[in-house]
Amino acid sequence: MATLELQSITKSFGEAKVIHDINLAIQDKEFVVFVGPSGCGKSTLLRIIAGLESSTSGQIVIDGQDVSDAHPIDRGISMVFQSYALYPHLSVYENIAFPLRVQKTAKEELNERVMRAADILQLTDKLDLKPGQLSGGQRQRVAIGRSIVRNPKIFLFDEPLSNLDAALRGDMRVELSQLHRDLQATMVYVTHDQVEAMTMADRIVVLNGGRIEQFGTPMELYHHPATKFVAGFIGQPNMNLLPADVTNVADGQLQVKFSTGYAMTIPVDTSTAKVGDKVDVGIRPEDVHLGAEGGLDVHIKVLERLGGVSIAYGSVRDAATKFCASLPGDARITEGGTVALSFNPQDCHVFGSDDRVLRRLETPEVGV
């Protein structure tokens, strides 16, 4: 298998620059997910790696070799498309065998490799069917099978699960993770779904506006979002962001006061902060508790009872700021009511006016 390096990759379509100086090093056997909103450049970046688009500048290095100008077949990559890109007139067998037929692989070896891929993907009894006779999940597996038979150095996936329904998507996530473990392959996966990114990735690249916002393990991104964008994008429901004023700065202790008058001292790196700064204090809904007196009063507008938890959506009283809390399933709260909520200062994230985080000093140990 292989390493992949992107060195100073840029891409422009005419005047519009869609990829800005991307530098990235992906390790051997790593499962890396590119995640970001629509139009952030994640699919373009994947297509540049595949050789379907050329970069405006920069190098793509696979296994130490510059392949920026190489044909896709010479890069040792294979790609699974969002639409599956199965040939409707060919059987499942012929679809999987297609790359081998292009390479004029000997008949016996071709058959052996197709059967092995079909076995891995549980498609052995579907080999004579046409793609139109398969379910969405089965089609996706055929597309993956077409990638597997080539024994590529790197697998590329372009939003492969986005056409599936929610239940099937969950199953396929597990299957893909299992496949990654079985094949021990380097995989690059593009999605706009942060749940897919969190559940499958060894490391996640969060892209926004053609730039890398952060590159790290799922739990690093969750506990240490580098920017307000990452904080808002990773985590479900989204992180709450409350505007506040810095009222006191001590070594490692930042005192802030919310517009409601509620004040707290947060343990963060204060080296760039000063009194009077406007900051945003981020708190994840799952770190919010049914509160004691003196907390935030939140007016609940919508309540979602999910059984184990209740998600309360509302706004902070005396302020227009939206607020979301993930509370115990049997919490005695009602829509239209007001509830006092609280949270621990060490669970808070503080973002400066440049949207970058003031590093937290007291955090839970980050797993991988």
Added chain:
Amino acid sequence: MSEAIDRHVAPKVDRTKRRVLPEGVFAWMLVAPALFFIILIVAWPLVETIRLSFTDARLGGENYVGFENYNDLFTDRRFHATIVRTFYWMFLSVGLKLVLGLIGATLLNAAIPGKGLFRVLVMPPWVIPIAIGCMGWLWLYNGYFGLLSGMAQKTGLTDAPFEFLAHKTSAFYSAIVTDVWVGTPMVTLFLLAAMQGVSRDLYEAAWVDGAGRWYRFRRITLPQIMPVLVSMALLSAIWTFNSFEIIWILTQGGPRGATTTLIVDTYKVAIGNYKFGEGAARAVVIVTLLAIFSLVYLFFLNKVNKRFGGK
């Protein structure tokens, strides 16, 4: 007060007492208008043609002659030659239209600069009236002031004016060229539409797998457009088989019958010589041949759809 309210209440309808037409009668009522026109403009002329083919109908009157007209046809060697010529005309012309249409559609589908303009330029042969187009070709084929004869002389191919439509072989192939010129644009546009319906992802997936241009055309484009290609071949074959105006304007079936196809022969006999009975027999032969041809073709179309279709 209650009377006032009652006046504004709609009278109750007893739905159980409403008359309901039997389902079969209602269905026939729905199809009746279409059926009437089909009988009027398709079935009745067909039946009348078949009836006429068993008569010696002329301007003066008609008598029942049984199978005499058919007997004459099947023993007439010139008629046999006309059938062979018609099928040769059809296969050659349709073959050329399909090959040129496929090449044209492929080029117009490629990422070439100014392809929008080329797509417009393909249209004129199909858009302008056939008669006007044929007049242009008459001038081109003319031996004394025609472009083709002039060029042939200038390049030394001939040393005297060459009348393309005055010689048996050149007249036949000249008519073929004109027929192909008229018929190719439509084939091109239909195949282009079919090609544009092929997902770009299929080509990109094949490109990533290392498939070259020709391989992609052979293994993706051609199978994907095959149902349209086969349908176009059938339609084009029927139109070419029945193609009358081009031949009539260029050669009127001459010289010495060299461009006389079944449809031209039928016209000459029935309308030119007022032998309606004999003409009707020829028309019945044409319908029968086309029906057999279409059935065979539909059988293959079904096979093609099964093989190249999605399911």
